[in-house]
Amino acid sequence: MRKVGILFTSTALSLGLATSVVHAQTQVGSQQDKIAIKVQSAETNVSKTVFIKKLKDLFPNQFNFLSENDFQLSNAHHYPDDERIRYDLSFHKTVDGKEAYGSVTFVGTDLEIESFYYEPVNVKEALFPPKISKDEAQEIALNLIKKLPNGTNYELDKNLDNYYSNQLITDPIRYEFTFVQKVNNIPVQDKRIQITVLGNGEITQLYHFSSPGDKATFDDSKKVISEQTILQKIKNNLSVNLKYRINYDYSTGEQAIDLVYQPTVLYGINALSGDWQTANGFSKNPPIKANIEKLTANPLPPKENGITVEEARAIAKQLLEIDSEKVKLTIFGVDEYENENGQAILNINFSYDWEYGGFGSSFEMNKSTGEILNYHDVKSEVLRNLGETPEKGDLTQDQGEQKAIEYLKQWVPSYLHQYAKPIDEPYLDKESGVYHFTFPRVVNGILVDGNHISVSIDSNGELYSLFVHHQEKGDWPSVSNIISADNAKQLITDSLSLKLQYMKDGSNPNSSHYSIVYTPIYNGDESSFLDATTGKWNSLYQNKEFERVTHPTAEEELNYLIQNEILKVADVSQFNADASISNGEALSILVKSLSYFYVYEVPQQENINQTFENISPNHPYYQIVERAVRMGILDSKDSFNPNDTLTREQLAVWYVRTLGLDLAARNSNIFKLTIADANKVNSKYVGYVALANAMEVLPAKNNLFDPKGEVTYADIASSIFDLSHKLHERVIPITPYY
Known part of the structure; x- marks a missing residue:
């Protein structure tokens, strides 16, 4: 007989079930803590x-x-x-x-x-x-x-x-x-x-x-319907929906909104029966064009006209109350921050504790409206850990949707005039009985892919989770210059191909049977979408393609920097790798080579600190310069002109500082330059040039260092990888986030 015991307690997860995306290949259910x-x-x-x-x-x-x-x-x-x-x-x-x-x-x-x-x-x-x-x-x-x-x-x-x-x-x-x-x-x-x-x-x-x-079982591959038959079936039942798609670039923080046409057939077809795949198995009925029904025609007042921290605690206590004398609920903190919409958000931290374990989690409320923005119930998980598994109810899909709408009116009323009833079939976790509904946003009568409210209802009609994904600001494109729906349908139909694969029923975790499914692929890419304005295909996750530059000695190094967006080249045909590089552009390459750089992620103090008088917060190199100061590449006591051409002795200074040898290099009297042009080196740079030459991160050529020589793009592309190897040899700790 086995002896069992809990090895460790788990931390609750906040669940916000996203809307189904184009060509989702599996249906995602609720996340469970692995205990x-x-x-x-x-x-x-x-x-x-x-x-x-x-x-x-x-x-x-x-x-x-x-x-x-x-x-x-x-x-x-x-x-x-x-x-x-x-x-x-x-x-x-x-x-x-x-x-x-x-x-x-x-x-x-x-x-x-x-x-x-x-x-x-x-x-x-x-x-x-x-x-x-x-x-x-x-x-x-x-x-x-x-x-x-x-x-x-x-x-x-x-x-x-x-x-x-x-x-x-x-x-x-x-x-x-x-x-x-x-x-x-x-x-x-x-x-x-x-x-x-x-x-x-x-x-x-x-x-x-x-x-x-x-015990996995598999459909008989000899009984598969022909690909041509399935292709024709999809084409006969295919229509298109016009949608706004919100695309977010996490490296720059920039948001773009496009008008796109999306096919109604996103899931596959059973290759044996010809039934249509849905979020909850297979159906005889094909997917249909979206019918938009707003939750409310007119705006509703917010839940509250502002709440205090103490009022938030009181709301949390009522919402989180658990029916067990063995468990203690503790609300141990309320944090406040401003989100990307400029709203004041209260983050309520809480825990459920019992004799041998506990769960900790949090949920969020809008301070101005008292409305919940992110909540996930963990009470049922707590009770399961105590052996008090709640009795499973028999809630139907229609009842679940009605309960979800009631909770929306209770907790987020001010959003409802911008959202519609679910378009897609809700995902049902058959083991737990939890329904996951997605309420899409509607702008100008058009569905928005990227903004939604997710609501999950358990089998007893209780609120299991609520997540509001809503962007306040947006430049919504006009529909005046888009291609017609008929044209879009033809383009989508012409691009259709099929992928044959074995798939399990994602809504039934206990199932061990694999069905053979034909999955539609549009334009040869599972994440493709058709731009309604241009009539051209784009991909949500497509890799950027960069034209290669050529160079006799630094070609691979230059292309590596370009591929990783460390070096920006607007027009490869006009790029001259042997041209001199400015201080600003060279510093940008060095900083981005050594640290993850996101333009929009600017710590608040960077908006206050200004190291150099000529590099104000609105200067294009401001963030690069301030990052370089924090990394020790630039000295705040020096001056910095980003437009000057970079010299070899200045680059030597930056490299030596990056190697953590700035203090040694400052003591120029302990160094003796043996290079033939030592007399041309600025006296305060002697130590830096000596070290850069000796460590071969910027070595002399034919015993000439050429300290005043201008650094080219090819020069920095070649030498920066010598620097990376020296950093590894010296075990220099590089912090990728500053």
């Missing part, structure tokens, strides 16, 4: 040596530097919704003053690897330029997969090509791959393996997505 349950029994008593051997068999020679004493094995455990036993093996060792660590999880009776993470000591060869290419990394990943069960039945998912903007030069190159398992030569949508390979060839991450149990 590990410790297991002690004879059958789970597996030796640590067994796991170490499995790890080293998978990664031969990679962990020979570790002894058995460097590994730690956790207690066997499982999760409430997955009875498979898991074992966590971790390791840690100091090597040459650096920390190597990692962990691996084995699952099931066969002790299959589920996840793996490794932070190696030496990643120098993974820095740009990497030791191996992407194709070589893919081969390494495939060789690992072949060692896993059914490893020969996986193929690369080419639709998931990861792209990272503003990757730091101090970060190792990471190649990420996703492989999908095939059954009967058909991809299985949720059976995937993700693998990360560093640029030096080391595998550092693996995650194997697998379902509990071995």
